[in-house]
Amino acid sequence: MATDRTDRTAPGRLSASRLRVVVPSVAERVADELRLQLAEGALVPGARLTESTIAEDLGVSRNTVREAFAELASERLVVRHPNRGVFVASLGAEDIHDVYTVRRAIEVSALRAGGSPEDVAAVRAAVEEGKRAAAAGDDEAGGTANQHFHGAIVAMAKSQRLNTIMAQVLAEMRLFFHKATADALFYQRYLPDNEAICEALEAGQLDRAADLLLAYLDRSEDNLTEVHGDDGGADAG
Amino acid sequence: MATDRTDRTAPGRLSASRLRVVVPSVAERVADELRLQLAEGALVPGARLTESTIAEDLGVSRNTVREAFAELASERLVVRHPNRGVFVASLGAEDIHDVYTVRRAIEVSALRAGGSPEDVAAVRAAVEEGKRAAAAGDDEAGGTANQHFHGAIVAMAKSQRLNTIMAQVLAEMRLFFHKATADALFYQRYLPDNEAICEALEAGQLDRAADLLLAYLDRSEDNLTEVHGDDGGADAG
DNA sequence: ATCGAAGGATTGTTGAACAATCGCTGGTTT
DNA sequence: AAACCAGCGATTGTTCAACAATCCTTCGAT
Numbered sequence: 366m367a368t369d370r371t372d373r374t375a376p377g378r379l380s381a382s383r384l385r386v387v388v389p390s391v392a393e394r395v396a397d398e399l400r401l402q403l404a405e406g407a408l409v410p411g412a413r414l415t416e417s418t419i420a421e422d423l424g425v426s427r428n429t430v431r432e433a434f435a436e437l438a439s440e441r442l443v444v445r446h447p448n449r450g451v452f453v454a455s456l457g458a459e460d461i462h463d464v465y466t467v468r469r470a471i472e473v474s475a476l477r478a479g480g481s482p483e484d485v486a487a488v489r490a491a492v493e494e495g496k497r498a499a500a501a502g503d504d505e506a507g508g509t510a511n512q513h514f515h516g517a518i519v520a521m522a523k524s525q526r527l528n529t530i531m532a533q534v535l536a537e538m539r540l541f542f543h544k545a546t547a548d549a550l551f552y553q554r555y556l557p558d559n560e561a562i563c564e565a566l567e568a569g570q571l572d573r574a575a576d577l578l579l580a581y582l583d584r585s586e587d588n589l590t591e592v593h594g595d596d597g598g599a600d601a602g
Numbered sequence: 603m604a605t606d607r608t609d610r611t612a613p614g615r616l617s618a619s620r621l622r623v624v625v626p627s628v629a630e631r632v633a634d635e636l637r638l639q640l641a642e643g644a645l646v647p648g649a650r651l652t653e654s655t656i657a658e659d660l661g662v663s664r665n666t667v668r669e670a671f672a673e674l675a676s677e678r679l680v681v682r683h684p685n686r687g688v689f690v691a692s693l694g695a696e697d698i699h700d701v702y703t704v705r706r707a708i709e710v711s712a713l714r715a716g717g718s719p720e721d722v723a724a725v726r727a728a729v730e731e732g733k734r735a736a737a738a739g740d741d742e743a744g745g746t747a748n749q750h751f752h753g754a755i756v757a758m759a760k761s762q763r764l765n766t767i768m769a770q771v772l773a774e775m776r777l778f779f780h781k782a783t784a785d786a787l788f789y790q791r792y793l794p795d796n797e798a799i800c801e802a803l804e805a806g807q808l809d810r811a812a813d814l815l816l817a818y819l820d821r822s823e824d825n826l827t828e829v830h831g832d833d834g835g836a837d838a839g
Numbered sequence: 840a841t842c843g844a845a846g847g848a849t850t851g852t853t854g855a856a857c858a859a860t861c862g863c864t865g866g867t868t869t
Numbered sequence: 870a871a872a873c874c875a876g877c878g879a880t881t882g883t884t885c886a887a888c889a890a891t892c893c894t895t896c897g898a899t
Contacts, residue, residue, distance in 0.1 A: 390684065390882070390883090391882080391883070392882090392883090415849075415850095416849075416850070417849075417850095425883080425884085426883060426884045426885070427850095427884090427885090428665055428883070428884075428885090429882090429883065429884080431669065431850095431851090432668070432669065432672055435669055435672045435673060435676075436672060436676065439672075439673065439676035439677075440676075441763075447627065447850085447851090447891090448849080448850055448851075448890075448891045448892060449849085449850080449891085449892065449893090450849070450850070450892095463761045463762055463763050463764075464763065466759055466760075466761040466763070466764060467761065467763050467764055467767070469711060470707050470708050470711030470712070470759070470764065471707050471708075473711065474706060474707035474710065474711060475707070522703055522707070523703075524700050524703040524704060525700055526678075526700050526701065526703070526704050526771075527700075527703060527704055527707065530704070530767060534763075627851070627852090628851080628852070629851090629852090652880075652881095653880075653881070654880075654881095662852080662853085663852060663853045663854070664853090664854085664881095665852075665853075665854090666851090666852065666853080668881095668882090684860090684881085684882090685859075685860045685861060685880080685881055685882075686860085686861065686862090686880085686881080687861095687880070687881070
């Protein structure tokens with residue numbers, strides 16, 4: 366019988382069996398490129414993505430761009446308005462709450478279950494990474510470290526699907542954070558929280574760590590909702 | 603606010619100004635059709651889906667089928683093997699554990715947060731639906747009722763993203779359950795659990811309801827892993 | 840000024856075409 | 870006989886060109 370290797374496409378990094386150079390399809394590379402521009406803020410929320418423009422710009426066919434759009438739409442990074450085009454997703458207040466509902470479910474669950482010493486060490490490493498970024502005054506690195514921290518928490522669950530979901534949620538948030546990061550100290554305020562959560566985790570106090578994380582998420586959501594106040598996301602779902 | 607300017611002339615034309623009649627695109631309809639065949643078990647795990655065959659079969663273009671494939675792949679219902687084709691996903695033991703990890707995170711979180719009386723009523727309705735199905739000896743309806751039950755629990759969180767994730771997870775499980783449903787009594791064993799969870803929820807004992815749900819999920823996972831053990835899975839080659 | 844009708848642009852979908860790749864068949868070698 | 874290698878057929882990946890459908894805008898009529 367042909368036992369299929371778990372050869373997922375989305376993470377797609379496990380080319381263990383064959384020496385075959387894993388060359389992503391053109392559509393995936395287009396999606397990667399757009400995802401990058403989205404993360405860098407080169408494409409602002411609400412911006413329109415014209416098929417022909419991107420196709421010509423990247424030297425690919427319209428159909429390929431279309432496939433890339435489908436991928437990004439499934440990740441909620443763009444939204445399709447039928448017969449009108451695709452637009453960079455712009456999150457409204459209810460979307461923020463929604464995203465944090467997902468984060469509360471996933472992160473708290475992973476934290477409550479705990480993890481191996483290596484997993485905990487990864488969380489600790491992310492905390493220290495954040496400290497170094499703060500000391501260097503690099504808020505971009507601070508944001509990355511913060512995402513590493515929460516990613517490491519979810520990674521404790523050792524679930525591919527949970528990791529994928531978390532990665533998508535973090536990508537959605539990154540899309541939104543470009544407004545918030547105007548405040549260079551935005552992430553620094555969360556450093557003590559991360560430190561406290563990590564300490565509780567290291568001490569094996571899982572329930573306490575979970576409570577701290579919940580409080581952190583609630584506060585973070587409030588902060589983000591507040592920042593969001595000035596601009597209304599005019600996006601009808 | 604609603605500028606109604608229709609219904610006087612243009613006999614054959616549908617007014618789609620505000621009352622947007624959502625007509626799914628062809629690609630979506632193809633995806634729906636395939637999703638249906640997947641749910642019905644017409645397409646067994648490991649089966650190959652040839653683009654040209656499906657295109658010809660449904661009377662659409664290959665490109666459209668391709669878009670539908672992308673959608674299904676993002677839902678993990680099919681897997682793409684580069685240059686080889688797409689195959690109906692076949693879940694292994696680790697996938698079952700993975701799926702249940704997601705369910706534990708999402709369902710327990712939603713249950714712990716509780717819901718409005720209407721939400722609880724929806725959960726109760728799903729329990730009663732299951733009872734009726736059991737009384738009628740309809741295991742297909744029993745499975746549907748069971749999914750309604752868990753869907754209603756997640757719906758309490760009022761999160762679009764969580765609902766989407768849960769729907770996809772349930773679709774993945776349905777893909778797998780066609781082996782398990784050979785046992786007509788498969789769902790009946792869960793009826794007392796659902797009843798107990800619902801009662802705790804109605805009584806406002808959220809922590810107790812969450813504990814019951816956790817125990818249920820663990821037991822369900824064990825049962826499913828056991829069923830999976832005897833069969834190595836449909837081979838694709 | 841408001842309303843309705845052409846115009847232009849973009850998306851949705853199709854069909855055909857071609858290169859790249861995979862699995863298989865069949866012959867060759869040891 | 871078993872293993873290896875080349876060639877063949879089939880399918881996927883990608884592009885291109887075309888057309889219908891739909892939307893937004895502009896212009897003209899009332």
